[in-house]
Amino acid sequence: MLQSLAAFKENATSAIGNAGLQRALARAKPHFAKKRQAAIDLLPEFEALREAAKNIKDHTIAHLDFYLETYAAAVEASGGTVHWCSTAQDAREAVLKICRDAGVRTVTKGKSMVTEEIALNPYLEANGITPVETDLGEYILQLRGETPSHIIAPAFHLNREDWEESFRKSHTDLPADRIFRERRDLLTEARGKLREKFLTADAGITGANFLIAESGTSVIVTNEGNGDLTQTLPRVHIVVTSIEKVVPTIEDTLSFLRVLARSATGQEMSVYTTFSTGPRRAADTDGPQEYHVVLLDNGRSAMAGTEFQDMLRCIRCAACMNHCPVYGAIGGHAYGSIYPGPMGAVLTPMLSGIDAAGNLPNASTFCGKCESVCPVKIPLPNLMRHWREREFERHLSPPAQRYGLAIWAWFAKRPALYRAATRAAALGLGFMGRKQGRLAWLPFAGAWTKTRDFPAPEGATFFAQYAARQKARNQ
Amino acid sequence: MSRTAIITAIQRGLKRGPLPTDQQAMLTSRLKTHPRGPIPARGQLDLPGRIALFTKQAEREFATVAHLATLAEIPTAIAAYLARLNLPPTLTISPHPALRAIPFAATPALQIRSGTALPAESTCLTLAFAGIAETGTLLLPSGPQTPTTNNILPDNSLVLLPAARLTASYEDAFDLLRAEQALPRNVMLITGPSRSADIEQTLELGAHGPRRLHILILDGQG
Numbered sequence: 001m002l003q004s005l006a007a008f009k010e011n012a013t014s015a016i017g018n019a020g021l022q023r024a025l026a027r028a029k030p031h032f033a034k035k036r037q038a039a040i041d042l043l044p045e046f047e048a049l050r051e052a053a054k055n056i057k058d059h060t061i062a063h064l065d066f067y068l069e070t071y072a073a074a075v076e077a078s079g080g081t082v083h084w085c086s087t088a089q090d091a092r093e094a095v096l097k098i099c100r101d102a103g104v105r106t107v108t109k110g111k112s113m114v115t116e117e118i119a120l121n122p123y124l125e126a127n128g129i130t131p132v133e134t135d136l137g138e139y140i141l142q143l144r145g146e147t148p149s150h151i152i153a154p155a156f157h158l159n160r161e162d163w164e165e166s167f168r169k170s171h172t173d174l175p176a177d178r179i180f181r182e183r184r185d186l187l188t189e190a191r192g193k194l195r196e197k198f199l200t201a202d203a204g205i206t207g208a209n210f211l212i213a214e215s216g217t218s219v220i221v222t223n224e225g226n227g228d229l230t231q232t233l234p235r236v237h238i239v240v241t242s243i244e245k246v247v248p249t250i251e252d253t254l255s256f257l258r259v260l261a262r263s264a265t266g267q268e269m270s271v272y273t274t275f276s277t278g279p280r281r282a283a284d285t286d287g288p289q290e291y292h293v294v295l296l297d298n299g300r301s302a303m304a305g306t307e308f309q310d311m312l313r314c315i316r317c318a319a320c321m322n323h324c325p326v327y328g329a330i331g332g333h334a335y336g337s338i339y340p341g342p343m344g345a346v347l348t349p350m351l352s353g354i355d356a357a358g359n360l361p362n363a364s365t366f367c368g369k370c371e372s373v374c375p376v377k378i379p380l381p382n383l384m385r386h387w388r389e390r391e392f393e394r395h396l397s398p399p400a401q402r403y404g405l406a407i408w409a410w411f412a413k414r415p416a417l418y419r420a421a422t423r424a425a426a427l428g429l430g431f432m433g434r435k436q437g438r439l440a441w442l443p444f445a446g447a448w449t450k451t452r453d454f455p456a457p458e459g460a461t462f463f464a465q466y467a468a469r470q471k472a473r474n475q
Numbered sequence: 476m477s478r479t480a481i482i483t484a485i486q487r488g489l490k491r492g493p494l495p496t497d498q499q500a501m502l503t504s505r506l507k508t509h510p511r512g513p514i515p516a517r518g519q520l521d522l523p524g525r526i527a528l529f530t531k532q533a534e535r536e537f538a539t540v541a542h543l544a545t546l547a548e549i550p551t552a553i554a555a556y557l558a559r560l561n562l563p564p565t566l567t568i569s570p571h572p573a574l575r576a577i578p579f580a581a582t583p584a585l586q587i588r589s590g591t592a593l594p595a596e597s598t599c600l601t602l603a604f605a606g607i608a609e610t611g612t613l614l615l616p617s618g619p620q621t622p623t624t625n626n627i628l629p630d631n632s633l634v635l636l637p638a639a640r641l642t643a644s645y646e647d648a649f650d651l652l653r654a655e656q657a658l659p660r661n662v663m664l665i666t667g668p669s670r671s672a673d674i675e676q677t678l679e680l681g682a683h684g685p686r687r688l689h690i691l692i693l694d695g696q697g
């Protein structure tokens with residue numbers, strides 16, 4: 001899943017200089033934050049639901065062995081098969097074996113971050129099976145040979161011209177001189193192209209937002225309807241998912257649904273929330289004949305009982321990256337991980353190892369915004385701090401610390417970006433430091449604050465204060 | 476074997492062995508009672524209130540809603556809807572007795588077929604098991620008489636929702652389902668027509684599922 005973790009700094013530099021990306025970022029960031037806030041303002045129970053969602057996940061994780069066994073037994077009872085996979089390689093092989101056994105040549109795919117995590121598509125292609133991404137964002141990325149830059153809006157880094165260019169290049173059977181007047185024309189063309197794929201695929205692969213232990217059910221949440229076409233029309237349905245997705249009951253799932261869409265896209269409810277339980281029943285006239293669950297661990301079980309256990313609560317809503325000043329400045333690709341932003345900074349070292357991903361927790365201003373918007377209250381800044389401590393203990397610190405400082409220096413040398421990042425950070429730091437009035441530790445400057453405390457900002461950054469003072473002087 | 480490896484790793488992390496049987500019994504009883512989380516107050520209304528809230532919420536999500544008093548009004552209402560949008564007067568209805576009871580013969584302008592949607596299906600009529608006032612959401616379970624394909628394949632989705640099946644919350648709707656049948660293979664919660672914001676974060680309707688969702692609320696007993 002790693003693209004180029006070691007290249008974070010270079011990636012970030014080129015991201016800042018990429019005009020198209022900056023245009024996309026400027027468009028997307030206020031959009032997500034505003035919509036989320038509007039949805040929450042409409043639901044007085046939101047905070048109570050957040051607390052409930054957090055508690056359900058904590059309860060589930062404390063009994064994860066029990067709930068996974070219960071879930072797997074229920075899947076088997078409904079006629080499905082569970083494939084337990086410790087590693088990404090196990091999961092890839094499991095999917096391939098299911099496909100081979102069922103004579104599958106083409107698969108349609110709903111949006112799934114776990115299949116990105118295990119790099120499933122290139123593996124299937126190398127083994128003679130054609131995967132077709134059907135989520136509109138994932139589809140354009142597949143045409144362009146790119147990876148997602150965001151966990152719920154995978155192609156948000158692209159602008160309309162990019163879509164037009166790729167469609168012209170790929171859909172060569174259509175008239176070359178056709179005109180795309182509106183975004184809708186692009187959507188209609190993709191809809192037509194993918195229809196054929198839905199109808200002819202041998203298998204459909206989806207992810208799962210939740211797995212329900214009481215009934216052995218997988219739940220997907222989409223707006224396009226591609227996930228439903230993917231899991232309903234082909235004769236084989238393969239759910240590729242991971243162990244922390246399990247929740248006890250349908251009612252527990254409903255509590256998550258009330259916070260998920262609101263946190264993610266600012267919708268009250270996504271368009272399609274679908275509960276799938278096993279293959280088609282005896283009298284059914286549609287639905288898959290085979291139902292498989294490829295259940296991935298890939299480092300997650302090792303988080304149980306550690307300081308990183310809280311991360312297992314994550315429901316992949318993307319609110320943390322939508323509100324992150326660093327993500328907002330550089331986008332998702334610069335992180336070099338399939339999981340970007342604050343959640344990625346915590347999760348990626350767990351999946352890829354700290355040697356490979358130890359730098360990501362430094363890619364933060366520790367402003368605290370991510371934690372404050374997380375629907376399951378994951379203490380993301382704290383977890384990033386834990387990673388830094390681990391990194392230090394493991395004697396990876398000299399180059400890594402230098403690297404952390406280098407990122408800080410790199411930000412500091414870019415006034416506009418540094419101002420944006422530190423303005424957000426000042427709010428967080430002021431909050432953290434208020435208790436003692438001193439900060440024992442400063443983001444991006446660990447080596448420096450190790451030996452001396454840094455005074456807590458008193459509400460405004462140096463630049464803001466300086467500008468205000470200049471203004472006062474000129475009046 | 477991976478299963479054992481994963482389960483043991485979790486238990487090692489949690490610093491315990493398999494759960495003692497009394498604790499397992501407690502968890503099993505939680506599964507059996509499936510307690511509810513906080514339920515939003517907004518849906519807790521009498522039936523007219525739930526009908527009004529459902530309508531408002533469904534329209535907010537770009538569905539359209541018609542209120543009908545009797546089954547006999549449905550064919551003309553559908554014919555008028557299709558004509559207004561310049562859509563072909565063809566309709567595939569899910570093979571459910573409640574839909575078969577609709578007197579379509581009185582409206583010969585409509586070409587009716589009963590069964591599962593075909594690849595180029597223009598319009599399907601399906602039956603909602605319940606509607607949820609909280610967010611204007613429909614609950615549609617799969618079954619031989621209600622194929623899932625009809626919810627997602629056609630360009631235009633018409634859904635019949637008896638007003639008596641309008642619940643306050645998702646939980647109330649699932650209680651109805653649990654009371655009437657074992658969990659079907661597929662249960663869809665549908666809120667509005669298909670859409671995507673993948674192109675420049677701008678909402679466009681009609682991604683892969685139906686471009687239009689038209690809900691016929693049957694207010695009367697008919």
Ligand code: SF4
Binds near residue numbers: 317320321374
């Ligand atoms: S960490 Fe929290 S905010 Fe971020 S994706 Fe996960 S659940 Fe959402």
